[in-house]
Amino acid sequence: MTEPARDAPVVVTGGAGAIGSVLVRRLLDAGRRVEVLDNFSTGRPEALPRDAARLRVTECDLATDPPEAPFRGAGELWHLAANADIRRGTREPETDLTNGTLATFRVLERARRADIPRVLFSSSSVVYGLAKTQPTPEAYGPLLPESLYAAAKLAAEGLVSAYAHSYGLRAYVFRFANIVDGRMNHGILYDLFAKLARDPNELEVLGDGRQAKSYLRTEECVDGMLTVAERASETVNVYNLGAVDRISVREIAERVVAAHGGRATIRYTGGAQGWVGDVPLQLLAIDKVRALGWSPRLTSAETIDRTIAELSARASAGSA
Amino acid sequence: MTEPARDAPVVVTGGAGAIGSVLVRRLLDAGRRVEVLDNFSTGRPEALPRDAARLRVTECDLATDPPEAPFRGAGELWHLAANADIRRGTREPETDLTNGTLATFRVLERARRADIPRVLFSSSSVVYGLAKTQPTPEAYGPLLPESLYAAAKLAAEGLVSAYAHSYGLRAYVFRFANIVDGRMNHGILYDLFAKLARDPNELEVLGDGRQAKSYLRTEECVDGMLTVAERASETVNVYNLGAVDRISVREIAERVVAAHGGRATIRYTGGAQGWVGDVPLQLLAIDKVRALGWSPRLTSAETIDRTIAELSARASAGSA
Numbered sequence: 001m002t003e004p005a006r007d008a009p010v011v012v013t014g015g016a017g018a019i020g021s022v023l024v025r026r027l028l029d030a031g032r033r034v035e036v037l038d039n040f041s042t043g044r045p046e047a048l049p050r051d052a053a054r055l056r057v058t059e060c061d062l063a064t065d066p067p068e069a070p071f072r073g074a075g076e077l078w079h080l081a082a083n084a085d086i087r088r089g090t091r092e093p094e095t096d097l098t099n100g101t102l103a104t105f106r107v108l109e110r111a112r113r114a115d116i117p118r119v120l121f122s123s124s125s126v127v128y129g130l131a132k133t134q135p136t137p138e139a140y141g142p143l144l145p146e147s148l149y150a151a152a153k154l155a156a157e158g159l160v161s162a163y164a165h166s167y168g169l170r171a172y173v174f175r176f177a178n179i180v181d182g183r184m185n186h187g188i189l190y191d192l193f194a195k196l197a198r199d200p201n202e203l204e205v206l207g208d209g210r211q212a213k214s215y216l217r218t219e220e221c222v223d224g225m226l227t228v229a230e231r232a233s234e235t236v237n238v239y240n241l242g243a244v245d246r247i248s249v250r251e252i253a254e255r256v257v258a259a260h261g262g263r264a265t266i267r268y269t270g271g272a273q274g275w276v277g278d279v280p281l282q283l284l285a286i287d288k289v290r291a292l293g294w295s296p297r298l299t300s301a302e303t304i305d306r307t308i309a310e311l312s313a314r315a316s317a318g319s320a
Numbered sequence: 321m322t323e324p325a326r327d328a329p330v331v332v333t334g335g336a337g338a339i340g341s342v343l344v345r346r347l348l349d350a351g352r353r354v355e356v357l358d359n360f361s362t363g364r365p366e367a368l369p370r371d372a373a374r375l376r377v378t379e380c381d382l383a384t385d386p387p388e389a390p391f392r393g394a395g396e397l398w399h400l401a402a403n404a405d406i407r408r409g410t411r412e413p414e415t416d417l418t419n420g421t422l423a424t425f426r427v428l429e430r431a432r433r434a435d436i437p438r439v440l441f442s443s444s445s446v447v448y449g450l451a452k453t454q455p456t457p458e459a460y461g462p463l464l465p466e467s468l469y470a471a472a473k474l475a476a477e478g479l480v481s482a483y484a485h486s487y488g489l490r491a492y493v494f495r496f497a498n499i500v501d502g503r504m505n506h507g508i509l510y511d512l513f514a515k516l517a518r519d520p521n522e523l524e525v526l527g528d529g530r531q532a533k534s535y536l537r538t539e540e541c542v543d544g545m546l547t548v549a550e551r552a553s554e555t556v557n558v559y560n561l562g563a564v565d566r567i568s569v570r571e572i573a574e575r576v577v578a579a580h581g582g583r584a585t586i587r588y589t590g591g592a593q594g595w596v597g598d599v600p601l602q603l604l605a606i607d608k609v610r611a612l613g614w615s616p617r618l619t620s621a622e623t624i625d626r627t628i629a630e631l632s633a634r635a636s637a638g639s640a
Contacts, residue, residue, distance in 0.1 A: 105413075141461030148486065151482035155474065158474035163468075
């Protein structure tokens with residue numbers, strides 16, 4: 001197991017996405033060359049720096065036949081590409097199998113054949129399912145996914161682990177809380193803003209509003225990943241990344257309405273699980289990543305407030 | 321979530337295999353109609369009763385397009401089909417993706433479309449990887465597979481759980497110890513017998529002989545599954561099935577040599593992990609299944625002895 005050379009390029013799948021594009025900037029700032037692979041289904045070309053001499057972007061479908069060239073000589077693979085719409089995965093069961101499990105297998109095969117020594121994978125807290133232990137530690141089991149999206153994340157974790165053990169790579173698995181920022185075009189805040197843009201008088205909220213989760217800003221999430229990537233050295237390194245606390249959907253909805261002038265009536269659709277596949281209560285134990293020297297700076301409420309401010313500014317600018 | 325009608329047929333994938341064929345006999349004995357799906361890669365037609373009026377056998381490839389007809393009106397799906405050769409999965413990484421993960425997805429889709437209310441899946445202790453807790457309970461985590469076979473089992477567990485939660489099925493996940501009997505054509509005992517048939521003077525054993533695992537007879541395993549299927553009633557029911565103790569590879573090899581007249585010299589290839597992808601130490605906590613009223617009757621050593629006797633008889637009969 002060799003450490004990657006500092007001048008070897010870094011492959012980032014989903015590099016034009018919400019988290020990937022922030023990671024790519026950090027890698028470029030650190031002097032790395034970066035190969036982005038993205039199908040631009042949720043990622044946007046304009047999220048990436050345009051003129052960076054050290055950045056190459058390849059549009060491709062990872063699940064069928066990702067190109068070999070970007071992997072050649074690379075020192076690391078950051079595999080962040082995935083379907084971002086959990087509910088679509090329930091309606092169309094092939095979605096996460098293809099864009100999650102199969103895509104992960106294909107890029108791991110590319111990494112193996114190119115002798116890439118390190119693979120870093122963006123998993124999710126959803127692998128825990130409805131965890132009976134909260135905050136939920138990395139050692140929690142059994143892992144009983146609620147959604148096909150979560151099942152694909154678990155499948156990908158298993159593949160990453162098996163590739164590491166069978167073919168001599170080192171692997172990093174990050175289990176994310178809800179990651180948000182004002183540039184995203186999916187997720188609860190984006191959805192609530194879009195609903196209010198359509199009807200400023202009523203805001204429909206899925207569930208009874210008591211679902212409560214932890215939220216982490218994208219830049220904090222990327223910072224946490226880079227810290228773990230630098231400091232953890234097991235064959236497979238599994239780390240939760242989340243905030244220290246939760247915030248309820250009711251509190252989020254009320255903050256969104258307040259940011260829109262307080263006019264809208266909130267209508268809850270009822271049910272403890274907001275939608276099929278949802279994990280209504282989520283709080284991650286982050287002792288393990290803290291022991292490496294990283295902690296979130298913002299609470300979930302602060303993260304939500306900052307992101308609402310960004311989305312409000314974006315809406316005012318007419319680009320929402 | 322409705323209970324299956326007692327007269328509805330039961331679908332068994334891998335029904336001609338070592339475990340499947342024993343299960344099929346038990347289901348037929350209980351008066352059920354059975355639909356077997358098998359590609360006969362390791363399963364054998366002769367393992368099934370020939371003239372049972374209540375048994376239909378369909379040869380098919382589950383990973384591409386399993387036929388719809390056997391699923392129509394079925395009350396249960398027992399999904400036992402899988403690649404049985406872990407080392408092949410390391411050499412040919414597509415093997416377990418196709419025959420494990422994809423096949424599981426395709427049969428779950430069939431089950432969903434046919435409104436089959438119960439799915440029962442044969443997983444494996446290998447999902448635990450090199451578990452730091454032994455005996456290993458069902459709640460152990462994180463699950464870090466060593467092999468692509470193990471990764472496919474974990475992926476399939478996740479799919480089964482997601483289908484149960486998303487589409488209203490009830491699911492059973494069985495994590496098996498090493499399951500053995502004298503009819504099998506794979507596994508450590510079969511391999512050691514085959515090696516001695518080729519060279520009666522030397523027996524090569526992969527690893528240092530100190531690998532130690534628990535072994536369960538096929539008929540005990542099937543009995544355990546049927547007990548859990550009858551008595552457990554969570555949405556997703558995860559149960560270990562294994563013996564109360566372990567036996568080392570060295571002890572197994574010595575017993576096999578003794579059964580062959582004690583002539584052969586045992587040659588260990590060295591290394592704590594016998595082969596890439598192996599889990600050298602495995603003992604499952606079985607408190608959970610015991611609480612349902614099932615316990616193994618044989619120790620691992622008794623299971624090995626009985627199976628060696630069967631393999632010896634088979635070798636004498638010239639059919640090994």
